[in-house]
Amino acid sequence: MIWTVCCCDEFDEAHILRTIDQAAAEGVSGVEVCGGTVEKWIGYRAFPRLHSARAPRWREHQASLARVGERTKARGLRLGLWHHEVEGPPNLLDLMPDLRAKDGLLDLDAPLLEEFIREKCAEFLDLFPAVDEIVLTLTETRFPVAHRPFSEMPIAERIRRVLQAVADATEPRGRTLVIRPFSAVRADELFVRDAVGRLQASRVAMMYKTEPFDWNPFLPDEDLIGSVPRYEIRAETDAGAEYYGQADFPCSYTRFLARRLAPALAKGATVAAIRVDRGSTHNALGHPINEVNVIAPTRLLLGREETLDAVWRAWLIERHGAAPEGLMDLLETSFEVIKKTFYADQQSLTHRAFPTMEMAKTVLAFALFEEDIPLSHLPEHWSMITSRRTPTHAALLAEKEEALALAEKIRADFARLGGTLRPASREAIGEALDRFAEMCGEPAAVLRGEVIGFVREGLARGLLEPSEQDRQGRRPGS
Structure with missing residues (x-):
């Protein structure tokens, strides 16, 4: 090991x-x-x-x-x-x-x-x-x-x-x-x-x-x-x-x-x-x-x-x-949220920070935003599942909203299950799950068209990676 x-x-x-x-x-x-x-x-x-x-x-x-x-x-x-x-x-x-x-x-x-x-x-x-x-x-x-x-x-x-x-x-x-x-x-x-x-x-x-x-x-x-x-x-x-x-x-x-x-x-x-x-x-x-x-x-x-x-x-x-009985099952459900948040219809999008459009254009994942097309034309590359078609924007939005709803449910259920944990542990896990639900709402915000606010907030909290122009002084979201 x-x-x-x-x-x-x-x-x-x-x-x-x-x-x-x-x-x-x-x-x-x-x-x-x-x-x-x-x-x-x-x-x-x-x-x-x-x-x-x-x-x-x-x-x-x-x-x-x-x-x-x-x-x-x-x-x-x-x-x-x-x-x-x-x-x-x-x-x-x-x-x-x-x-x-x-x-x-x-x-x-x-x-x-x-x-x-x-x-x-x-x-x-x-x-x-x-x-x-x-x-x-x-x-x-x-x-x-x-x-x-x-x-x-x-x-x-x-x-x-x-x-x-x-x-x-x-x-x-x-x-x-x-x-x-x-x-x-x-x-x-x-x-x-x-x-x-x-x-x-x-x-x-x-x-x-x-x-x-x-x-x-x-x-x-x-x-x-x-x-x-x-x-x-x-x-x-x-x-x-x-x-x-x-x-x-x-x-x-x-x-x-x-x-x-x-x-x-x-x-x-x-x-x-x-x-x-x-x-x-x-x-x-x-x-x-x-x-x-x-x-x-x-x-x-x-x-x-x-x-x-x-x-x-x-x-x-x-x-x-x-x-507490059921806590393991509840926390393991968080992985289902991840699979709906960091993936687009099973396709990998990112390591951690959501890429700016400038960065997205340099990777194969950019093809995922073209609706309902086959991916078989892409080279055999493990980062893409080329047997699938790209989802519609409506399907992507539904996937992200499912992730948000599940994250919010995990937080609510933890409030019920976590009462016997040490107070410091209950607080630390609760804060992490609060952050989880907040973060999971942001991909859905992008797909709903709330892009500028998302970009500004994402840059401020480190969820987005600034472009070179942003690093050189242009305002966030420009």
Whole structure:
């Protein structure tokens, strides 16, 4: 059992240390930190030409990660760090022109490329002996590999070279390479699987998400889990509500998590990696409702309780002083609200903040606002369910109004059920559910045409992301 802690903006050492302590107290065996690639901590010892491109405050970051490593070892936990390849400073190809192809892009055939990757990872591992694992993702990188255009090299071979370069750093140092085949495009994940089949390394784990691409309750279970039996099988799931409100919207969905994890375990997964947050300011741990999303699957998988209901009851008594009959069912209903609020007829719209129209035009979800059209013309992309047609605006509005009505009912029912909880707990949950109902009303307001007021209020409360023009001084809602 592993917990994953995220630092989406700054590397929040205090938050990571608190999470390590909580993980150890729950009997978790390891912690993964998603807080930047290895470039954040290295001095490019093998590449003097890159000394000018070292990350700002890299020495400070080194000291911080060293303290994180010390804490994990003191608590008896393994430590992994997330990394992406191919990564490097923005001006990498200017500083190291041997990596630039004739077309101006990264040269995948350059002999220096594999050395560059290997030596970066080797330096990082030598600096931080407490780091047991590099958790490698091949997407969301500055320099693409699978989607690099104008290359005749087979995609699986491109990926294999990157994987082998990292493994050549981890393997001789007795560390583990954890491969995340994560991609929005199924073909990419299959290419990774093909590449792994030719990898020369033994200390490797394959970590698939419990559902394809990203967290979406309407996608099928990930069927590639266990498809590489040669290596340790891991399953990654998210209790941090990345797509479900990120703890700004209170939400419990432990039954859904248990349902996702069950087939992963049946396919041979021996390690579950559970995300606990979306950064220190969007943390399930400590939240009066969302915390159970972490605690319940953790304790269930570790055998602390025999059933999910038993875990819930123990957690409610421990955290809130009582376990009223029906409260678990009521709070779990909040996930039904999320599915109607953050999705448009089962299609994923957003991570957390509702995107401005300026941003929406850059993503496939913008197609959802054209009424009653097929989506089969879109590329095969896991973020869209292309077998569906787009709903009418009236149907979308009805869906959002259903979400609002259900959120308001949850709040009213809690007033009836929560009387035996500790006063502080009753107040904290009540405030969270008040906010829940208020937030759930805003998508319906947009669809009813109340856009300007919604935009102004949303910007003021952080529910909307301001455009660049707004950041530069134009009035909210302009």
